[in-house]
Amino acid sequence: MEQLLDLYGFINVVLQVVELTARTALLGGVAFWLLVAMPLAPLMPPGDAAVLRGLARRLVLWGAAAGCLATLATAGLGLGALAATLEAPFGVLLGADFVFAAGLALLAQLALLLLALPGARPDPVRQAALGIAALALLGAVTAGSHALAREEERALLLAATASHQAGAALWIGGLPALLGALRRLTPISARVVGRRYSSLAAGGVGLILLGILGFWRGYIGEVEAVYGTAYGAMSGTKAVMLVLLLGLGGANFLFLHHLQTAPEGLLRVRRFVESEMLIGLAMLAVAASLTSVPPAADLTEDRVTWGEIVARFTPQWPRLTSPSHSDLAIPALQAQLDAEWQQRQAAQRPQAFTPGEGLLPPRNAGDIAWSEYNHHWAGILVLLVGLAALLDASGRVPVARHWPLLFIGLAGFILLRSDPEAWPLGDIGLLESLRDPEVVQHKIAALLVVGFAIAEWWVRLGRVTGGLRFVFPGAMVAGGVLLLAHTHAISNQKEALLVELSHLPLAVLAVVGGCARFTELRGPERLAKVARWIWPAALVLIGLLLLLYREA
Structure with a gap:
């Protein structure tokens, strides 16, 4: 149970992402079934009509099943954490409001599952x-x-929440069914379905914008809150991704209503729909992360000012020399405690920091220098990867195709230096250190880097085909989503936000780069020629942003 409490925040955000994604797909599947498949089926050949209804039905089935499991897991996690902190039996806690709401959601999802079974x-x-x-x-x-x-403007915020979630379901939730229709229906039927869905998505966009207006009034309130609070910064990130989605959706609207009718036109629509789905997933990750931070309107003091942001992000020469490990806060404090312990000859050795104890680890100037050094050298490695990938895209430098091997060095660097208080540099063992969510996320990131580096290198050598080609873009998207859920063990609220402001654009660039690589691999050739330059450029930008990273 202690391990559960230590990782509760991180696990809860991950489960929230899964639950929100499943629920959005479920509601979108129902809308697609009732508002697209059923009205259009009589106008199509029998084979296409059956396929279209089947796609909608399967989306509802999978969304309902995944939603039920995610709701049970999220509610169970909350109950477990509440029982551990209050030391109360489960029976007493079953009357909590979140349990009641989860029960209603579970019943509704079960009803949809049963209705979709026939x-x-x-x-x-x-x-x-x-x-x-x-x-x-x-x-x-x-x-x-x-x-x-909320005590103030509760009705407005409830309406905004319902509008926002309904809009996301109409637009993002039905995209898997639309993609299946574009793949499996005849071109004429696929175009009809795409036109119908684009109208549905336009209505979803309107509902999303209405929800944003309500959220702005109730949760944010002023421009200073956008860059001065974590809630505002994450909401701004959602807005950036919304603009990207609107661009993709607008291009699809033009292709379906005004431009090409040739198969290549529908193939372009499919590629854009796939990118919409991936960026939509990232948006849902941000939305889930927003549930873990207080609304900006509640944090009227100690906000980050625009001057502080300018001062922090003004470019400076990167830190290329590392401080000594012994100068960091935890090793220095541990050495002091060890000296006092030996003098007293106490029975139990005191620990400078214990993962999971509920207290943030101490930090000093050495820790800040260590973190900046890590980010700057990581930036150099990523920048080299991006430049090598650009050379490989040119086709003029054959040796550049081995650029994925540079990522192996980055993975080792992350594993070695990301958590100096823990294994392999610190006194805290590997298993014990995994009680810290930040350590867990760093280890996951290192494993992701190793996995996609090897897979992409094999792709470059022509040793693998098929699904393994998509490991690298999938890892880029997964890394971006993971970064959106990343937490930092920094007790100073302003410092934590300034670090968050530097990481959010990295996450967006990772998702965009992953989408571009997917498009390059899947074509059509005209899009692939453009995409093969976009994702290396995204890596170059990520490297440059890491080089500009500062914590003081």
């Missing part, structure tokens, strides 16, 4: 039941949101 075409009664169950689910998750806890 393979026959739904009659009007079953269609109405699907719609009612979807609205019940939307109401349940709205009732379990932070809006219900």
Whole structure:
């Protein structure tokens, strides 16, 4: 149970991402089934109609099943943490508001699962039941949101939450079914479905924007809160990704309504839909992370000022020399405690820092210099990778195809230096250090880097084909999503936010780079020619941002 409490925040955010993604797909699947598949099926050849209804039904089934599991896991995690902290039995805690809201959401998802199980075409009664169950689910998750806890403008925020989630479902949630339709239907039917869905997505965009207006009034309130608080910074990141999604959606609208009807045109739409899905997943990750921070309107003091941001992000020469490990706060404090312990000859050796004890580790100037050194050398390595990938894209430097091996050095660097108080440099063992969420995330990042470096190197050598080609772009997207959920063990609120401001653009660039690499691999050739330059450029920008990283 102690291990659960230590990692509760990180695990909770991950489960929230899974739950929100499943719920968005479920609601989007119901909307696609009722508002796209059912009206269009009579206008299509029987084969296409059956495929279209089947795609919608499977999306509802998978979304409902995943949503039920995620809701149970999230509610169980919350109950476990609450029981451990309050030392109260589960029976007493079952009356908590979040448990009640989770129960309602679970019932609604189970109802949708049962309604989607029959393979026959739904009659009007079953269609109405699907719609009612979807609205019940939307109401349940709205009732379990932070809006219900607000004393001021509660009705506005509840309406904004419902509008925002409904809009995300109409636009993002149905994209898997749309992608399946574009792949499996005849070109004429696929174009009809795409046109219908684009209208549905446009309505979803309107609902999302209405929700944003409500959130701005109730949770943010002023421009200074956007860059001065974690909630505002993460909301700004969501806005940037929303602009990217609008660009992709607008391009699809043009292709479907005004431009090409040739198969290559539909292939471009498919590539853009895939990118929409990946960026949408990143947006949902940010939305889940927002539940772990207080609204900006509640943090009216001790905000980061614009002058502090300018001062922090003004370029300076990178730190290329590392401080001594013994000068860091925890090793220095441990040495002092050891000296006192030997003098007293106490029975138990005191620890300078114990992962999971609930206290943030101490930091000094040496720790700041150590962190900056790590980021700057990591930036050099990523910059070299990006430049080598650009040379490889030119086709004029054959040796540049081995650029993925540079990532092996980055992985070793992360593993060795990211957590100096823990194994292999510090006194804290590997297993014990995994009680710290930041350590866990660093180890996961190192493993991701090793995995995609080897896989991409084999791709460059022509040794692998098929699904392994997508390990590298998948890892880029996963790394970006992980960075959006990343936490920092810094007790100073301003410092933690300034670090967050430097990491958020890295996450966005990683997601964009992953989408571009996916597009390069899957074509069409005209898009691939552009995409093969975009993702190396994203790596170059990531490297430059890491070189500009500062903590003081």
